[in-house]
Amino acid sequence: DAMLPRGARVLDAGAGMGRIGAHLQAQGHRVVAAEPDPTLVEQARRSYPDLQVLPLEILAITPEALAESGAPEEFDLVVCVGNVLTFVAEDTEVAVLERLGSLLAPGGRILVGFHLAGGPASARSYSPEEFVRDATAAGLRVDHRFGGYDLRPVDDQYAVWILRRA
Known part of the structure; x- marks a missing residue:
């Protein structure tokens, strides 16, 4: 919320049960959540x-899918947190990051976060070096990296990145 003016358009990609999107909506943003798991959607x-x-x-x-649902077609912020990128199909990381980048409005940013260690047992390992390489290949640049959402210094447990189009 601190990254956005009131009324910003936000995409919560990999929204899970919707908690983050609902919080941002309660703060006055226009939020669209996307989640493939039918149980979590319900x-x-x-x-x-x-x-x-x-x-x-x-x-x-x-x-096209966004327009069909009456949602905005571009966003001021794309949120992709909670280990989403460690659960996408292997070798689709660049395509996923490209898609997220393609949905940004001019000046828009992407907030990404996932465990580097100690995450869910079913999550794949995704090193910071691999992530930055994939983000760069997807036409994105890293503006900031932190060790958590509280903006603590970089560590080897969790990573938060703020990206934008290169």
Whole structure:
């Protein structure tokens, strides 16, 4: 929320049960949540009935799909947190990052966060070096990297990046 003016357009990509998107919506932003897991989509819709939740995986979030649902086609902020990138299909990381970047409005940013160690047992390992290489290949640049959402210094446990188009 601190990164945005009131009323900003936000995409919560890989929204899970919708908690982050619902919080940002409560702060006055226009939020669209996208989540491919049907169980989590239903949970989000039950828990946050005012949150627009689209049953889409990241690569299916296209301007056409957004327009069909009455959602904005570009966003001031794309949130992709909670280890989402460690669960995308292997070797799709660059395509996923390209898609997220393609949905940015001019001046828009992407907020990405995931565990480097101690994350979910089913998550893949994704090193900072691999991530930066993939982000660069996707036409993005790293503006900032932190060790957490509280902006603590970089560590080897968790990583938060703020990206924008290169």
